[in-house]
Amino acid sequence: MMDSPENEPSLFDDAAAAVVDLGNRLMDQNRDADPWDVASGLLAGAIQYWLYAHQPCPDPYCESCAEVATAEQRMKLLQEEIREFAEESDYYHSPTDSNVGRA
Known part of the structure; x- marks a missing residue:
């Protein structure tokens, strides 16, 4: 059975969840990493992509x-x-x- 459009996660939600998942994965793979460094790196990449997409x-x-x-x-x-x-x-x-x- 197919989900109705109201029940399907939006691409926006999928993208946001993917970034959170990536941050968690990076922290799991690098136990000694500083979470602030990981978060700042994710933010820097997101800003670069946002600026690219909004040209x-x-x-x-x-x-x-x-x-x-x-x-x-x-x-x-x-x-x-x-x-x-x-x-x-x-x-x-x-x-x-x-x-x-x-x-």
Whole structure:
């Protein structure tokens, strides 16, 4: 039986899960690795791919590319997406954050 489109994971979800799986695999294969180094490397690669994928087309008057027509516009859009994804993350707030109230 085929899954209905509502039940199928989106390509977005698949890509996000693949990055998490890759990070976990790298840490499993390199037990002494610093997780911050692995996470920063994954982020650097994701940013490179995002910038590549969001290049404007050759037409300087293309309406579809208007929001990514300059490096500054692409950077603003990237920062907006980073903030949105971070704030939606289960890990955005941590019980050990320095600004968490203590009883």
